[in-house]
Amino acid sequence: MKNIHRFLLVFFLAVSVSTVFASSDEHAEPASQETHEKEKFEPGSFIMDHIADAYDWHVFSIGDFHATMPLPVIVYSQSSGFHMFLSSNFHHGHASYKNFSIATEGEYRSKVVELVNGQEVRPFDISMTKNVVAMLISMAILLWVFISVAKAYTIRKGKAPKGMQSVMEPIILFVRDEVAKPAIGEKKYEKYMPYLLTIFFFIWLNNLMGMVPFLPGGANVTGNITITMVLALFTFAITSINANKSYWKHIVNTPGVPWWLKFPIPLMPLVEVMGVFTKPFVLMVRLFANITAGHMIVLAFVSLIFIFGQINTALGLGTSVVSVLFVVFMNLLELLVALIQAYVFTLLSALYFGMATEEEHH
Template identity: 40%
Template sequence: MLVFAGFQPLAAQDEHGQEDHATEEAHGAAGHGDSACCIVEDEDHGYDPVGTVMEHIADQNEFHVWYNVHIPLPLILYAPEHGWSTFLSSKFHHGTQAVDGYVLNHGRVNRVADPSFPQGEVHIECVSHQTEMVDEKEKDVYYVCYEGTAYKLDPPSTLDGGVLGGGITSFYDFSITKNVFTMILGAIVLILLFMAVARGYKRNEGKAPSGIQSFMEPFFTFIRDEVTVPMIGEKHYERFQPFIMTLFFFVLICNLFGLIPFFPFGANVTGNLAVTLVLAVLTFIVTNINGNGHYWEHIFWMPGIPAWVKVILTPVEVLGLFIKPFSLMIRLFANISAGHIIILSLIGLIFLFGNNGESVGGAATGGIIGGLFTAFMNLIELLVAFLQAFIFAILSASYIGAAVDEGHEHHDEAHAH
């Protein structure tokens, strides 16, 4: 479930009105003819620090290894009027070819909703970026140029279906992106690791642990003794130990993989809102499904409190049900993303000080300063990787512990005395 939750896709779409509107706009752009094709508003091709950083931390449909070296990933796309399309991202030829109306734009798949655009594999001249007023707001709009005509592109398919500003699109994207690939890799690594540990426990039954078992046992005992038992209690902790352990190791392995800057690692998995959202929703579901009568009573109608105060506190407590998973989602996302942004910004000092290769001395200075600070930040990020996994696990355990706690009556009596 955790793996498939990372799919950026599943955008809702309006199959008729929205698509017709997008088609009309595309035809409007095509009416500009050659003047609308291959226009790039910013003619300065210098180093763009913000764009470079955001591109590296974003999810993509391919791994960018070095310059023009890319590792393709499987694409699984569906458009209601066209059907399924499955192929490798290498078919796009680094953005110079369209396939079934889909194009690769800055590492992500976009689609031409205009039905007049040819299907199959066709060579495109470029993907042009323009800033336009959409709903009284300035937004980046992309066009693909084919045989001198500009066709407007739909935005990438996203989990929110355009609710958070991504735009409602005409297709569904179930592709294996960098984040999904990394989560699958992490799941395989963890399965193999835990199988090796299980074999160690069977082999060394009644003996002192050895090998990988001795390495992993401190993690197991730490999570049990410092997280699940204190937060959930002796009576119930065993039921939730597997869930808390899964959360901890999943977040940890994704954090650590994100610190390794070469293929097949380097994806910003836990710095992606779709991933942290699903992890938080899982905690929310487990917590509230296992909530007992005391838990719900203290949310909807707290005992021992005047009725007029309950009217004020009950909405706050109900709101807290959703604030807790929301804070889990934002905390992990923000901390991991911030670390990646800082490291990439420090590396970018080489290009800024070197003025894009014009100043060797500046590049050397940027390399020394950026390199030293990057090494320091990597050490901090290694600590953060463990710390954020621990925080996510202990907060999840505390929410579950509050839901299954049976000592409310004793607490109420103590407060009364």
């Protein structure tokens, strides 16, 4: 436990020391008053920039002054090999660094690209982006919590739960008794409990951290479709590996279906095979869409303040009252959605495991 505490302390100290205070206009020529007047607020860019992944972590802004935490950029180029540097090298007036830059438009927008023979080429990118760092922080928190709880159970064996134990035990029992057992069965549920608990707490914690507007929160982890895709693929892999003979037999030769739906055109088998792949697809899209939609709605209400403020200052101030009230309401609703989405993903995964391992009825 001391090692985990030291790791977290060193990490946040390193973050604090390496924070780069950079202004977007720091090395640019001063803009004229007329240019500032013509500058318009773009809600689309504002929303997408906040929910998208990034190579640095925005901390706060005051006017044109932006405080950001640089993150390690790690890329492999076929022409020049591995490169590792901080994302701050892309700032301070430098559009590129060692022929690498962040694309501002096109297919690779907001991604690191390399300029090769006058063309933008996407290198193999394993950078420590905002979402990656957020996942590492959430994993460190989960390890700290569960190692503490496990240690407490060892020390206080046979005694009533206390402290963190009393918080975590009802949740764990809920997942076991209300999700795993009914969906998988009394005899087989224990095998899948570690995975079900892991995805439940991982999704729930990252949903909650995504609602926190300051470091170490604010990353849109579960609103990133690549992350939800990986979680869905884990469920798909576990389902396929543990599926029994009866499960595959049902897919190939669905019982109780008229023969003319199977021969000469195997219509039902094709539908069943499609169902095997649509199940993880639904898991992926449901989590991504619900979390992203919640963030976008909140940001849209915030955008209304600036949109109406450009028309008239008083109108912007009046709109801010309504927008703030709706933002507070949406945040309260998102607290519930954060838990519901973790529960739904875990429940559906358990149902898929139960369907794949169910014995054939005669």
